[in-house]
Amino acid sequence: MYRTARSSRRTFGIAVAAVAAAALVLTPMNAATAAPSAKACEQRNNNSVDKLLECVKRGGVLEHLDAFQRIADENGGNRAAGLPGYEASADYVADRLTRAGWNVTFDEFPYTYIGPSTLTQLTPTEADHETGAYTGSGSGEITGTIIAVDVVLAQPADTSSGCEPEDFDPAAFAGETDIALIQRGTCNFSVKVENAVAAGAEAVIIFNQGNDPTREGLIVGTLDPLVVDIPVVGASFAAGVALAEAGSTAFISVPQPEERPQRNVIAELPGKNRDNVVMLGSHLDSVQAGPGINDNGSGSAALLEIAEHIGKLKPQNTLRFAWWGAEEDGLLGSEAYVEGLDQAQLDRIALYLNFDMIASPNFIYMVYDGDESGYPAPVPVPEGSIQIEDLFESYFTALRIPYDDAEFSGRSDYEAFILNGIPAGGLFTGAEVVKTEQQAAIWGGTAGAQYDPCYHLACDTRQNIDAKALYVNVGAIATALFTYAYSTEKVNGVKGAKFTIGDLLPRPAGPQGTVGGSGGLAHEHGVREAA
Structure with a gap:
């Protein structure tokens, strides 16, 4: 009894520390909150959210965005599938992950390239x-x-x-x-x-x-x-x-x-349970029109920076990160990857988390609407997706940050997973939809302008992101990562650690209710429907 109570208090303390650490990313670094040195971050085992975010706060996410911008500048202004900018981006991500201790593979898939029309x-x-x-x-x-x-x-x-x-x-x-x-x-x-x-x-x-x-x-x-x-x-x-x-x-x-075959970048960190895989992913390609720094350098850089700082982690569940190719052409990379898995391999995937556009300059914070409280989903919603949504909402609630629903539309790389019954969730800060007066009053920014005015344009450059939104979402990703790295019981029933950070976060406060219809619509890559 005493040991259980002590364990509960200790876990509660870890959860509070994690939320506090997440709050720190909202403030500029100064002497009082200086992060550990780069060498210290490389050598230690960042086995908690607070440790991880101390290292992430050093600015590595922004450094990765700078790298993606340089790659685009050196390769015709974009990082699009079938072109040198994407190949260079994939090599950059794979090299950084390999040096961080991950098992990295390239997952090749067929791709038909059509030049500028x-x-x-x-x-x-x-x-x-x-x-x-x-x-x-x-x-x-x-x-x-x-x-x-x-x-x-x-x-x-x-x-x-x-x-x-x-x-x-x-x-x-x-x-x-x-x-x-x-x-x-x-x-x-x-x-x-x-x-x-x-x-x-x-x-x-x-x-x-x-x-x-x-x-x-x-x-x-x-x-x-x-x-x-x-x-x-x-x-x-x-x-x-x-x-x-x-x-x-x-x-x-x-x-x-x-015919120009493309590559997904897949990185794995084995856990004690090899048969319960937690997947996180983002698409790495841009459109041909521009460098794609918010769409989707933001999600790609966030996952890369987190991955670089957890290479020494010994998780309960196996972690698998993916950087998808040819998403802008119709979710081709993630679709090919999932189609290439047999049923046993699909059954090993506990859940999939997707991060596509998480630093929009005129942002609102959105969580994929797994419980369909804001939108009826046009695709099947696998059991367990609601619990993923609840975890992200609990994070925002703990930091007293308002959030809203993003339509669970299947219009990003999670589609292939949910169509195969794998629970999914994720974050989104908006694309081509126009911010309302009500939303500007809640989150700031400019009413009457798109969440991302440079969506799919040449101006989606390094200047086209909001660093605060980016780091708030990095904290959310880290919280979900450390929750599911140790237990996915609430999502798929597979037991792990008795307590996780997610267990002790507050109940979700609820979405703001400013979206509906097209208000939180995810961006339309590979859109088939005209309606």
Whole structure:
């Protein structure tokens, strides 16, 4: 009895220390809170949250972001799949992990690279429109007449353009070379394109809907599982308006695809229980338009910095970290990885935690909505996901930091895991959605601006992050890591240590309720649906 009580008090003290350490990352380093030296951090076993965060506070996360920026600068301005910037990023992460004592492997998967596409309007005015090829597009060069298909340019631009075969006038597509101009809305892109091909279109342009600020910029998605022989490219709403003018003609070029196999970086730290694996992951690639420092250098750098400081840890459960490739092209790396596991290997994975965009400059703190209190999930939510959400919410509650729900939409690398029944959760600080007045009053920042104004743009640079949001989320990741490294009983029923830090955190205070509909929508990588 006495020993149990003493153990409880000791564990409670560790939990309080962990929360206090997490609070320290919110303040600048000074003489009173100076972190241990780099040498001390390398030599000691950082076997608690407070020890780990003392070392993380030295600024290593920001140093990794600087490294990703340098890699992009030296490789055409991006770290996109199929290009040298991604390869250099993967080598950088693998080298740092190997030196930190992790077992590092490269998980290769097939990848079809399509180079930069072109969309040039020729008449009635000349203009080069920003574009990109849809996954599943054919290649080639086409010059032809634009045929607008049931587009609605007046707001609110409610449209089902291209969703029905009847939307395509056979007489209009009887010309020599016709390009279908289709607007986003209502049905999957694959349905729109399939109907266009059946009508005789030689190419397709799908432009954004324009019905709210998040649907005005360039839209490029996936036709999966559809693959077509004709070029299919994207455009912004403004470009669509211009191309819809009477007498419009255009030139479209989609380069010939190349097979360029890509690599996920997988690092493992064996635990006493080899059959209960705790996975954490983030995508390492950027879009071709920019260096991707918030999206997703932020999640990648946070996991790398944490991993570097726990190489001497002896956890109860095996830890496995992943840096995914080709996420921006439709979650390809994580999907290929999970598809490559047999059922026994899948059964060993206790849970998966995902960190994608955790330092948005106009942030709000969000936790994946496993209990569907803010959103009905469009995908199955495996049992145990609610408990993961509760743990992250308890962390924010302990620090008296407001938080809200992020839709559990399956639009990041956790999708393949939850579709295979593996509990998942994670953190998110926002992408293209516009911050409301209510949210600005709670979290600060600028109402009327996107959570990340540089989302998928060239300006997603080292200056495009909020360091406070980044370090608050690093504390949350560390808290979850040390909880699940020692026990996943609350998630999957596998017993471990009797007490963990998570056991003694306060009950969640509850989300702020500022999101719903599209308010916390995760960013749309590989988006299939137009609605």
